[in-house]
Amino acid sequence: MSAALSRSDFVKWTASFAGSFVLLAGRDGVLTPAKAQAAADFSPNAWLRIHPDDTISVFINRSEMGQGVMTGLPTLVAEELDVPLARMTVEVASPAPQYLYPGQREMSTGGSVSLRSSWKPLRQAGANARAMLVQAAAQRWSVDPVSLTTRDGKVVHAASNRSATYGSLAAAAAKLPLPSDVALKVPEQFALIGKRGTQRLDVPSKVDGSAHYGIDVKVPGMRYAAIARCPVFGGTVKRFDANQAKAIKGVLDAVQISRGVAVIADNTWAAFRGRDALVVEWDEGPRAGNESAAMFAEAERLARDPSRSTATTKRGDVSSLSGRSLDAIYYGPFLAHATLEPMNATAYVRDDSCEIWAPTQAQSRAQAAAMRITGLPAEKIVIHTTMLGGGFGRRLQSDYIEEAVELSKAIKAPVKVTWSRADDLQHDFYRPMIVDVMRGVLDAGGRIAGLSCAAYGDSGSEVADATYQIPNLLVTTVAADHGVPTGAWRAPNANWTAFVMESFLDELAHAAGQDPVAFRLAHLLPDSAAAACLKLAAQRANWGTARAGISQGVALGFWNGSTCATVADVALNGSMPKVRRVTAAVAVGIAVNPEIVVAQTRSGVNYGLSAALRSKITLKNGRVEQANFDTYPVMRIAEAPAIDVAIVPSDASPTGIGELGVPAIAPAVSNAIFAATGKRIRRLPFSDAQDA
């Protein structure tokens, strides 16, 4: 095998509807390269390349994990360029300075910012390119550029009935000076943005098995690896015996790396079997005693100890208030991300270069980690971002990529590290366990006079950020010190604090003898997005209309500038909630692709509901007790509610939708359970609360 892989060996993915152009890597191991740059291409900026055959390559700096960036981002370019979206192929760029927007520090996909951050630069990229193509046509025909129009990938001179395709103008346009401040369309001119019926570019490849995920990567000479990691977080290898592992057909070797012991094999299954046959003696470190019940007790003790905590928000003085007060404690478990595609990465480290193929949300972080491991400069580390089989924040970490890089460096061959489901659930960066000690005070008029939240772990911020008008507010936090890795989990912080805040508001509403929707509206500014969403959701859900066997609960969720009001219609199936229908009203600025906004809202609702029903990660002897979908149950179709999504109309710049549906669903369901039973649930998942 040659030392360097040729470009045609690269695993790439592209997608398009245009007949001959639909070909993705993967089938029968045949790899189709992205269209290489040719001399006659027109590349006015880093983001697009117009080819002489009228196809257009768009490069994006965000990862596709189901949220729709492979469609939404090129839509911004296509809108200004006046070209059908289906004529575009899309590729995720390898991290490099030209693929960062002004002010963007690293290439990553998180926080629901992809569309918002691209809104101006990608439309500008398309508008500038269009202006140059028009100029090229004007020169060719010796006409005034203002006499020209563009549509369907062509420049048109109506007066003389002439037209030229962009591809035919590409070479001439490439010779023109770059414009910088071309005017963008106003919303009334939009042909794609905000319109229904745009087909996702990634869907065809996802109905025929050709979509190419990290786990599907195969490069010449590649080995397969599985890794034994210490079952206790922070533990290390003392010694290991690989004799039994090496006796398994297909197992080639066993190598110690910083995170454990890797078994190298010629197929994934042999690597898994070899890993299971390893005999490893671990130094388990100081966390081998971690037990969930004791951890919660300690967390509660710390949260209640004012000497240990610091105030993150203080407004007025809650402690001096008199009036009717309410106290409650809420408990949230660690949660795994459970992406259906387990963690995996492929790396090939050579003396002078490093290539990585990975389903990653964090290209810059992975690149920086590879620089540390290999000693190579950034420009020698190429990252091929595959399709992601779910992300939800898990793939903002680079641990699984570092394993592959370290291992490839050690064995001097390309290697794919694949995690089993147990690896994935037991070595996650979890949604933190949280305890919140709440106190609320009502004034004589039944309004909230003050609220305090003493939080253990990464929570409380949403309480402070909430747009409710509460005159006295105190949020304190005490840092967690349990040694369990934690990280972003779809709508970080908000995914838990909305449960606490919206459940507790419901408690206060009932204590004040008020309707939960009216009580919330009384604490919101009348012209706020939250009030608009709440009224819209209540109206569509027929809030307050009694139906036999159904109770309703309401909650608001906020995420990074976006707002969602959620009403859950719940029946009780024994002690467990059966969520029949969910109504969600979202405010996200302009909905660039309304169908994706609806789909992502449903996705967030289902993700949040799935976790709230039965999911929890617990520890015993420092080890995660859950190993697969039998012990970490997730929601299936039989439990999935019908979800009605309403979008608040807007022409404002877009915010984000990938996480917005998550925060409000658990409290909406819990509030509906209270409405039906008078039982307040303060500990998730619901399956636990039922036992308590």
Place this chain on the structure above:
Amino acid sequence: MISLNVNGRHYDLDVPDEMPLLWALRDVAGLTGTKYGCGAGLCGACTVHVDGRPQRSCVMPVAAARGKTIATIEGLSPDRSHALQKAWIAEQVPQCGYCQSGQLMAAAALLARNANPSDDEIDAAMTNVCICGTYDGIRAAIHRAAVPTRKP
């Protein structure tokens, strides 16, 4: 050496008898449309058809597939023309897409034995996990494919 009939094509695979069909398909035959999700028959991402019946290939030893007719997502149609694939596109079902091969194979097996399933029958047959929560779309797409007169 194990001989397999997959999507009408003959494969000779040099794999141990006990290797799960999933890994023989993915790592050896190069048919990566069938996905690994749990390795224990719990999630359905690896669903294929064996003699026309849905089978979770991660828990079926490859030797047990000898002499049987196997179909994977790559064999559902040559050009995305299966009624379910068309319905999946029309309803824009996939998000991350990782579970969808298994969902489609499970749905195809359902429609093959029940041309017009009710919601309850869909619930009973479609136990595959979708972490993205595309369940609304899956249900709508199965109904769309089930009744030809409903097609646009």
